[in-house]
Amino acid sequence: MTITRDTLLAAIDRITAAMERDFDMLNSADGALGDGDLGVTMTRGMRAITAMKDDLPDDIGMALFQCAQAFTKSSGSSYGTLMATGLMSAAKTLRGEESIDAARVPELIAAARDKMQERGKAELGGKTVLDSLDYVAKATSGADDMAQAAADAVDQAMVDFRDKPATVGRARIFGEKSIGMDDPGMLAMQSVVKAATGR
Amino acid sequence: MKKILNNPENYVDEMLAGMTAAHPEYYRLHGDSGKVVARAKAGKSGKVGIVTGGGSGHLPIFTGYVGEGLLDACAIGDVFASPSAEQMADAIRAADSGAGVLRLYGNYGGDVMNFDMAGELVEFEDITCTTVLLADDVASAPPEEAEKRRGVAGMVYAFKMAGAAAEEGRDLDGVTAVAQKAADACRSIGAALSPCTVPQAGKPTFEIADDEMEMGMGIHGEPGVWRGKLKTADEIAGEMMDRLLADMPLTSGDRVSVMVNSLGATPPEELYILYRMVKSRLEEAGATIVMPLVGRYATSMEMAGVSFTLCKLDEDLEKLLNAPCDCAFWRVG
Numbered sequence: 001m002t003i004t005r006d007t008l009l010a011a012i013d014r015i016t017a018a019m020e021r022d023f024d025m026l027n028s029a030d031g032a033l034g035d036g037d038l039g040v041t042m043t044r045g046m047r048a049i050t051a052m053k054d055d056l057p058d059d060i061g062m063a064l065f066q067c068a069q070a071f072t073k074s075s076g077s078s079y080g081t082l083m084a085t086g087l088m089s090a091a092k093t094l095r096g097e098e099s100i101d102a103a104r105v106p107e108l109i110a111a112a113r114d115k116m117q118e119r120g121k122a123e124l125g126g127k128t129v130l131d132s133l134d135y136v137a138k139a140t141s142g143a144d145d146m147a148q149a150a151a152d153a154v155d156q157a158m159v160d161f162r163d164k165p166a167t168v169g170r171a172r173i174f175g176e177k178s179i180g181m182d183d184p185g186m187l188a189m190q191s192v193v194k195a196a197t198g199r
Numbered sequence: 200m201k202k203i204l205n206n207p208e209n210y211v212d213e214m215l216a217g218m219t220a221a222h223p224e225y226y227r228l229h230g231d232s233g234k235v236v237a238r239a240k241a242g243k244s245g246k247v248g249i250v251t252g253g254g255s256g257h258l259p260i261f262t263g264y265v266g267e268g269l270l271d272a273c274a275i276g277d278v279f280a281s282p283s284a285e286q287m288a289d290a291i292r293a294a295d296s297g298a299g300v301l302r303l304y305g306n307y308g309g310d311v312m313n314f315d316m317a318g319e320l321v322e323f324e325d326i327t328c329t330t331v332l333l334a335d336d337v338a339s340a341p342p343e344e345a346e347k348r349r350g351v352a353g354m355v356y357a358f359k360m361a362g363a364a365a366e367e368g369r370d371l372d373g374v375t376a377v378a379q380k381a382a383d384a385c386r387s388i389g390a391a392l393s394p395c396t397v398p399q400a401g402k403p404t405f406e407i408a409d410d411e412m413e414m415g416m417g418i419h420g421e422p423g424v425w426r427g428k429l430k431t432a433d434e435i436a437g438e439m440m441d442r443l444l445a446d447m448p449l450t451s452g453d454r455v456s457v458m459v460n461s462l463g464a465t466p467p468e469e470l471y472i473l474y475r476m477v478k479s480r481l482e483e484a485g486a487t488i489v490m491p492l493v494g495r496y497a498t499s500m501e502m503a504g505v506s507f508t509l510c511k512l513d514e515d516l517e518k519l520l521n522a523p524c525d526c527a528f529w530r531v532g
Contacts, residue, residue: 035280035400069285072316073232076276076283078309081316084284088319119312169308 001102005058011196012053012067016046018195022188030184033171038184041077042192048074061095064088078120078169079185082129085119086112102146110137126168127178129185132157136193147197154190158182200401207398211255211277218262222527225266230289234282236262237272237293247365247374248272248294251304251358252287252314254279256397257418259528260354260497261304266526269362270294270303274317278397278500279404279419281309287317291326299327299371303357303378305350306334329371331378333357335385335508337446338415338424351418352460352497353385356510356520359531363522381516386447387508388439391416392429395463395500414438418462418499418506432469436476439507444484447509451485454512456520458492464503467494473505489517496529 019026019042026039048070056063068087071080089112094100113133117124124134132154139153140146166178169185204210212233219226219236229237242248251261252274262273271294276282287302294300300321302314311332318328333350340347361378369377391413394403404420407413412430415423430438449455457477459470470493481488489512497506512520523532 069320072284072288072313072320074283076281076286076309076313078281078312081284081309081312084316085312119315121308121311 002099003060003102003105004099005056005060005063008060008063009053009056012046012049014195014198015192016050018191019043019046022191026184026188026191029182029187032181033166033174033178033184037077038079038188041075041080042188044074045071045080045083058098059095060097060100061091061093064091064094079129079188082116082120085116086133089115105146106137106141109133109140113137120168122168127161127164127166127171127183127186128169129183129189131161132186132189132193147199151194151197151199154186154193158186158190161186200396200398202396202398204398207401210398211275214255215262215275218527225525225527226262229272229293230286232283232286232289234276234286235272235274235289235293236265237290238265238267242267242271242296242365244296245298245368246296247298247369247371248291248296248300249303249358249361249365249374249378250274250287250290250294250300251302251354252276252282252290253304253307253310254281256395256500257498259495259526260352263528264355264358264526266524268366268522268524268531269358269526269529271300277399281307281313284313284316284320287314288320291317291321291328292324295321295326299329301361301365301371301375301378302328302330303354303361304332305354306332306346306348307350327371329375331357331361331375331382333382333385335382335387336389336417337386337442338388339417339421342446349417349421351387351389352458352506352508353382353387353510355458355492355496356385356456356508357381359524360516360519362524363519366522377515377519380513381510384511384516385508386443387506388414388442389416389418389423389462389504389506390414390435390439391420391423391462391502391504393464393503394420395502397500412504415442416504418497418502420499432472433476435505436473436507437480440477440480443507443509444480447511449481449484449486449509449511453484453486454489454517455481455486456489456491456510456512457481458496458506458508458510460492460497460506460508461495462502462504462506463495463498464501465505470494470505477507490520
């Protein structure tokens with residue numbers, strides 16, 4: 001399977017719809033552990049991308065770069081900047097390419113995870129979006145049905161981390177109280193990945 | 200919530216509109232985001248630019264210190280929220296006149312992430328950036344983890360000294376070195392009596408009983424060292440000075456500047472009551488006080504409380520502290 005501008009545009013539509021649907025859910029999950037604006041961050045970012053999607057170039061790298069910029073313009077929230085960082089990482093790798101082999105997706109996600117980890121100065125295992133991406137990168141690598149593997153991986157990450165305490169990010173100050181609660185950033189990534197893969 | 204405002208959503212935009220209208224000789228809005236403030240009159244061409252940024256709610260920090268001998272531009276977010284990376288990039292563009300730009304701001308995760316990202320954005324435009332972070336709040340982490348400390352009022356000294364160095368014509372490395380030296384020379388601690396309310400949240404940042412205080416609390420209500428019954432002014436000042444001097448011992452002959460700063464609601468009267476003890480502790484240590492700053496320099500909306508900052512001076516830092524500067528909130532010379 002190859003990924004082109006059309007694949008990207010269809011995914012943008014699905015992710016935007018998912019963020020509008022999950023607006024309240026993400027705000028309230030974030031309100032329990034942070035400042036309660038994650039739904040706002042994600043819908044603002046996706047609306048900004050949707051607003052300019054017709055002008056996105058065929059060059060996948062440049063298109064992803066413009067998506068990253070939309071996030072950096074629409075929000076100063078750490079999560080928005082992390083999204084932009086991940087997109088920027090893929091954008092740099094794919095610059096100049098108009099169609100890419102889907103088999104490269106796991107390595108792109110792993111590279112995005114590493115860049116986001118560097119920018120967020122956070123370790124894996126802290127119950128953050130990085131853990132979700134880590135699960136996706138590992139599960140998709142070599143998988144026959146990559147889309148299904150990615151969707152299952154984000155679900156599995158939620159299950160595995162639910163009963164652990166958050167040790168990085170703002171949720172960390174809640175320590176033991178975060179046990180049993182889903183991390184809002186992981187919930188957002190779960191929605192994004194499921195929408196992107198059409199699951 | 201009892202505040203003088205219109206729609207809380209427009210709090211920062213309306214504040215900036217009023218501030219630039221009241222002081223057009225100092226400030227102007229730059230770019231189309233509406234969240235970047237630059238000097239009304241750009242600095243000399245070839246001067247190193249200095250930018251800062253962070254959440255609103257701390258005036259005169261951050262935007263207030265844009266001015267001659269201080270900052271060139273500032274990106275400002277919603278109350279207690281980081282500005283976006285794109286807004287920071289705009290501030291860097293406004294501050295650049297070809298000699299590079301120093302990013303000088305407080306050590307908060309969101310701000311660091313966004314300023315790093317902003318640096319990546321302007322790299323494409325061949326603007327060279329350096330970074331110095333303020334991490335002066337001694338209550339926020341022990342000395343062995345000093346790099347994890349949050350940045351608070353020490354920022355004012357770093358703005359002043361780096362700003363004077365840039366005005367003198369020092370190059371990017373020179374201005375960055377001054378900023379780092381100033382940041383390393385500052386130690387701060389705060390104590391809070393009552394919380395503040397973020398307009399868009401509508402409720403206080405924390406709860407505290409009428410007869411209680413919290414030692415070491417952060418400027419966004421981050422937990423401090425202890426919470427207990429309110430003490431007398433001399434006891435509060437004495438403990439705050441003990442904690443600062445334990446972290447940065449002073450010896451006979453040292454020269455220091457000290458800031459006794461209101462977090463918002465505490466009146467100048469009470470700051471002067473506190474200053475007596477501050478002065479006697481510094482004199483006991485044998486230090487000479489240079490340019491004491493008593494007033495409202497770095498706030499947390501209407502929080503009642505105070506912060507002290509010590510800045511240990513060498514000859515160069517003292518000269519830069521005394522150099523002229525001018526903004527709507529502070530003038531030297």
